[in-house]
Amino acid sequence: xxxxxxxxxxxxxxxxxxxxxxxxxxxxxxxxxxxxxxxxxxxxxxxxxxxxxxxxxxxxxxxxxxxxxxxxxxxxxxxxxxxxxxxxxxxxxxxxxxxxxxxxxxxxxxxxxxxxxxxxxxxxxxxxxxxxxxxxxxxxxxxxxxxxxxxxxxxxxxxxxxxxxxxxxxxxxxxxxxxxxxxxxxxxxxxxxxxxxxxxxxxxxxxxxxxxxxxxxxxxxxxxxxxxxxxxxxxxxxxxxxxxxxxxxxxxxxxxxxxxxxxxxxxxxxxxxxxxxxxxxxxxxxxxxxxxxxxxxxxxxxxxxxxxxxxxxxxxxxxxxxxxxxxxxxxxxxxxxxxxxxxxxxxxxxxxxxxxxxxxxxxxxxxxxxxxxxxxxxxxxxxxxxxxxxxxxxx
Amino acid sequence: xxxxxxxxxxxxxxxxxxxxxxxxxxxxxxxxxxxxxxxxxxxxxxxxxxxxxxxxxxxxxxxxxxxxxxxxxxxxxxxxxxxxxxxxxxxxxxxxxxxxxxxxxxxxxxxxxxxxxxxxxxxxxxxxxxxxxxxxxxxxxxxxxxxxxxxxxxxxxxxxxxxxxxxxxxxxxxxxxxxxxxxxxxxxxxxxxxxxxxxxxxxxxxxxxxxxxxxxxxxxxxxxxxxxxxxxxxxxxxxxxxxxxxxxxxxxxxxxxx
Numbered sequence: 001x002x003x004x005x006x007x008x009x010x011x012x013x014x015x016x017x018x019x020x021x022x023x024x025x026x027x028x029x030x031x032x033x034x035x036x037x038x039x040x041x042x043x044x045x046x047x048x049x050x051x052x053x054x055x056x057x058x059x060x061x062x063x064x065x066x067x068x069x070x071x072x073x074x075x076x077x078x079x080x081x082x083x084x085x086x087x088x089x090x091x092x093x094x095x096x097x098x099x100x101x102x103x104x105x106x107x108x109x110x111x112x113x114x115x116x117x118x119x120x121x122x123x124x125x126x127x128x129x130x131x132x133x134x135x136x137x138x139x140x141x142x143x144x145x146x147x148x149x150x151x152x153x154x155x156x157x158x159x160x161x162x163x164x165x166x167x168x169x170x171x172x173x174x175x176x177x178x179x180x181x182x183x184x185x186x187x188x189x190x191x192x193x194x195x196x197x198x199x200x201x202x203x204x205x206x207x208x209x210x211x212x213x214x215x216x217x218x219x220x221x222x223x224x225x226x227x228x229x230x231x232x233x234x235x236x237x238x239x240x241x242x243x244x245x246x247x248x249x250x251x252x253x254x255x256x257x258x259x260x261x262x263x264x265x266x267x268x269x270x271x272x273x274x275x276x277x278x279x280x281x282x283x284x285x286x287x288x289x290x291x292x293x294x295x296x297x298x299x300x301x302x303x304x305x306x307x308x309x310x311x312x313x314x315x316x317x318x319x320x321x322x323x324x325x326x327x328x329x330x331x332x333x334x335x336x337x338x339x340x341x342x343x344x345x346x347x348x349x350x351x352x353x354x355x356x357x358x359x360x361x362x363x364x365x366x367x368x369x370x371x372x373x374x375x376x377x378x379x380x381x382x383x384x385x386x387x388x389x390x391x392x393x394x395x
Numbered sequence: 396x397x398x399x400x401x402x403x404x405x406x407x408x409x410x411x412x413x414x415x416x417x418x419x420x421x422x423x424x425x426x427x428x429x430x431x432x433x434x435x436x437x438x439x440x441x442x443x444x445x446x447x448x449x450x451x452x453x454x455x456x457x458x459x460x461x462x463x464x465x466x467x468x469x470x471x472x473x474x475x476x477x478x479x480x481x482x483x484x485x486x487x488x489x490x491x492x493x494x495x496x497x498x499x500x501x502x503x504x505x506x507x508x509x510x511x512x513x514x515x516x517x518x519x520x521x522x523x524x525x526x527x528x529x530x531x532x533x534x535x536x537x538x539x540x541x542x543x544x545x546x547x548x549x550x551x552x553x554x555x556x557x558x559x560x561x562x563x564x565x566x567x568x569x570x571x572x573x574x575x576x577x578x579x580x581x582x583x584x585x586x587x588x589x590x591x592x593x594x595x596x597x598x599x600x601x602x603x604x605x606x607x608x609x610x611x612x613x614x615x616x617x618x619x620x621x622x623x624x625x626x627x628x629x630x631x632x633x634x635x636x637x638x639x640x641x642x643x644x645x646x647x648x649x650x651x652x653x
Contacts, residue, residue, distance in 0.1 A: 129470040129612070180626065207607050
């Protein structure tokens with residue numbers, strides 16, 4: 001058996017300043033994480049009894065999961081709907097999702113009080129807990145993504161082509177499972193907040209939070225595919241699949257339009273329209289999220305000229321992502337009203353203001369840097385962007 | 396003492412003198428540091444307008460809800476609700492996700508932010524002193540209370556007592572027992588002379604806050620199965636359609652060649 005181990009780099013990726021910056025961020029995060037494991041979460045973060053969840057949950061969990069939704073969208077489009085022309089976008093999307101979920105898991109290992117017990121979720125089940133469902137789904141989906149991405153790695157070695165072919169032959173059940181698991185946990189991240197009707201501001205708390213979350217996962221996933229294709233085409237100096245991205249961009253206004261109707265319909269139905277202008281900071285945050293994340297990209301992608309130019313696509317995707325990430329922060333952090341500090345006099349309740357500390361943010365930055373580096377390395381050594389290899393996973 | 400079917404506390408805010416003996420008693424009984432005590436007393440200051448001034452004190456404590464939100468939220472089932480009242484926590488199962496802290500509308504569970512993974516960081520909350528109540532004694536905080544602001548007994552008896560006390564001094568008390576119906580009923584009942592919101596208690600409906608999330612969870616498995624079936628159907632249909640189309644195209648080609 002002869003393995004072809006002399007791997008020729010496909011794209012330029014030298015130790016550029018960018019790589020050094022990424023490595024530095026990862027190093028800082030590693031040191032901070034060690035401090036956290038030895039001295040406790042309080043040693044590096046501003047989390048408190050009133051704010052048990054903070055920046056890590058909003059950024060690494062809520063944002064991390066939603067920006068990884070491109071994987072299931074593309075897998076579903078190519079395999080289930082059988083639209084094979086999107087094949088070139090499949091592999092980068094699955095890779096982004098795979099790395100995204102690994103990043104989410106690593107962040108949770110820092111955030112959990114007992115990281116060594118994360119597997120308890122597999123054996124101790126409490127059926128009423130939304131968090132259990134998310135845990136199970138994320139663990140299973142990570143496995144599915146590994147299977148979906150495996151052929152890309154295996155193809156690199158001619159001796160292993162047979163295994164890649166075998167996986168491809170039986171890929172369909174995994175794709176369907178992946179889409180079901182994604183639907184469940186993307187929407188369940190919204191359900192996670194359903195238990196806080198007394199804490200989450202009525203502008204965001206609604207029984208249809210899971211539907212809102214699933215809808216926004218679709219628009220964010222499409223925007224992420226546009227973003228990652230645009231950036232990688234610039235960085236790796238390869239062609240951009242503008243004709244495919246244009247089709248994705250065409251779907252975005254439809255998804256956003258449904259979101260807008262659901263959101264304001266629900267507010268009107270619940271009689272919460274009054275809060276739109278009377279809740280001070282909450283109203284401002286809400287309008288910022290709606291205008292940046294929904295209205296602007298809805299108009300932007302409705303214009304044909306924007307959809308057809310590389311810059312137009314990238315700009316629209318970035319605007320949408322900024323607004324939608326703000327939405328995730330609003331729902332999981334900014335919009336959550338915690339008990340009034342004046343009533344909690346003892347020391348353990350007095351620390352009621354929450355401002356994420358620098359070490360806290362550095363953990364997230366380090367994990368993010370590792371994700372970017374891993375994407376770069378994978379794109380360099382594996383046929384992620386190669387259309388000519390598409391036959392092994394495609395038709 | 397009469398037989399207790401459902402253990403409960405009754406707190407009378409008019410009687411509390413802010414001495415904080417219950418906090419000391421709790422930390423001594425349970426051998427925990429003072430700043431991590433499971434009960435905490437807070438003077439809420441002077442309320443009202445001169446000359447109708449009133450001072451109030453609130454004793455915060457696990458409410459031992461009838462439908463506990465911490466228990467509903469915990470992914471690994473570290474919480475249990477005993478049939479006779481107490482809500483307890485099992486540190487051996489806890490993964491430290493702190494979802495219970497988010498879920499609890501009263502902000503009761505607290506977490507060891509100052510402990511690393513070697514010491515083990517856990518959630519802590521009131522246990523209802525099982526070592527005492529199942530041996531015929533009152534919980535430590537109740538036994539130590541010098542003014543009987545905290546009382547312990549059967550929930551129904553305490554409710555009767557609370558309503559009787561309100562009826563005997565209607566000008567003094569607010570005609571409401573907090574916890575009788577709030578959040579689906581709690582085992583820590585509160586009567587007061589100043590509005591409950593001023594004591595820092597959330598204004599909760601009679602349905603427990605976990606109601607919607609539990610309903611959504613009930614729909615999860617049927618939805619997953621249905622959605623999986625729909626997707627499989629679509630995939631099979633598309634596959635069949637594509638194959639037919641290919642076949643038709645290839646036969647058309649063959650005929651063209653002929």
